Amino acid sequence: ETGVTQSPTHLIKTRGQQVTLRCSSQSGHNTVSWYQQALGQGPQFIFQYYREEENGRGNFPPRFSGLQFPNYSSELNVNALELDDSALYLCASRPGPEAYGYTFGSGTRLTVV
Amino acid sequence: EDQVTQSPEALRLQEGESSSLNCSYTVSGLRGLFWYRQDPGKGPEFLFTLYSAGEEKEKERLKATLTKKESFLHITAPKPEDSATYLCAVTTSGNTPLVFGKGTRLSVIA
Numbered sequence: 352e353t354g355v356t357q358s359p360t361h362l363i364k365t366r367g368q369q370v371t372l373r374c375s376s377q378s379g380h381n382t383v384s385w386y387q388q389a390l391g392q393g394p395q396f397i398f399q400y401y402r403e404e405e406n407g408r409g410n411f412p413p414r415f416s417g418l419q420f421p422n423y424s425s426e427l428n429v430n431a432l433e434l435d436d437s438a439l440y441l442c443a444s445r446p447g448p449e450a451y452g453y454t455f456g457s458g459t460r461l462t463v464v
Numbered sequence: 465e466d467q468v469t470q471s472p473e474a475l476r477l478q479e480g481e482s483s484s485l486n487c488s489y490t491v492s493g494l495r496g497l498f499w500y501r502q503d504p505g506k507g508p509e510f511l512f513t514l515y516s517a518g519e520e521k522e523k524e525r526l527k528a529t530l531t532k533k534e535s536f537l538h539i540t541a542p543k544p545e546d547s548a549t550y551l552c553a554v555t556t557s558g559n560t561p562l563v564f565g566k567g568t569r570l571s572v573i574a
Contacts, residue, residue, distance in 0.1 A: 355507075384561060393468075393551055393564030394508070407561060441507050449558025451496050455507035 353378055355456035357442050363462045364432050372427040372459045374442030382406070382448045383425040385417060386441040388458070394441055400425055401448045429461075437463045466491040470552050470565035477572050480541045485568045487552030488534040497535050498562065499528050500551040508551055511537075542572045 356375040364370050376383050382401045386394035396409035400419035414430040423444070429436055439458040446452060467490045477483055489497065496515055500508035512521045514530040521528050525546065527538040537550055549569045553562040 357507075386562075391566070393553075393566045394562075395564075396561035399561065407559070409561065439505070443507075451498075451513060451555070451558065453498075453510070453562065455500075455509070457507045458505070460505065 355380075355442055355444050355454050357440075357456035357459050359459060360457070361460045361462075363464060366432055366434060366463055368432050369428065369430045370432060370461060372429075372440050372442075372461070374425045374427070374444075374456060376423045376425065376442075376444030377454045380444035380446050380454065381423050382445050382450070383419055383423065384443045384445075384453070385425070385427045386443065387411075388439040388441060390438070397427070399448070406448055432463045434463050437461060466554060466556060466563045468552055468554055468563055468565035470550075470568050472568060473566065474569040475571070477539075477542055477570070479543055479572055479574050482538070482540045482542070484539070485537040485550055485570070486534060487537070487565055489552075489554050491554050491556050491563075493556050494554055495557050496555050497530055498553045498555075499526075499535070499537055500553065502549045502551055502567065504549075511550075539570070542570075544572045544574050546570065547572045 384399040385397040388394040399407040403419045418426045441458045442456045443453045499511040502508045512528040549567040551567045553564045
């Protein structure tokens with residue numbers, strides 16, 4: 352049973368640029384959530400995808416968007432990067448939209464300069 | 465608004481010195497409380513889920529307990545490898561996202 356895989360592990364971008372982060376969910380998991388974790392803070396919910404549709408969203412602007420593919424993998428896209436977007440981005444998958452068994456990936460460390 | 469507060473922010477223990485981490489929560493109908501361990505630069509690693517007041521769960525040197533207002537993570541005779549940030553999170557239903565606290569950064573010194 353494979354876990355949640357995220358890529359890339361680290362990324363440096365310039366303010367104003369766009370970035371795409373990728374996540375492969377754990378085998379058998381059809382629901383993917385994305386979280387942003389700033390340094391010294393707890394993870395903050397960005398959005399969740401189930402059956403290729405957004406199924407819940409946190410307090411993040413529209414320049415944060417996502418996709419889920421038929422194989423349940425997912426992407427997080429951020430446009431017009433700001434310095435405050437620098438954070439660890441975590442992907443978590445679970446067996447269904449109401450299941451409690453979250454599995455987190457190791458995250459992508461994004462630095463915006 | 466659901467809130468989770470963890471204390472202390474940081475804790476430094478000598479090896480073998482037992483202690484407890486606190487997670488207090490304010491939610492409209494708790495469905496589950498989760499404890500995670502997070503190593504630097506890594507994703508959270510699941511430890512426990514607690515569902516109702518009075519419930520307790522144990523794993524090696526860790527024991528989690530739950531009341532109607534807070535949860536404790538007790539660490540008995542910690543070792544240096546227990547050094548990590550411990551995160552607490554809550555959910556009010558299966559389809560609502562996890563709400564995390566800021567975590568407690570634990571350092572265990574040999």
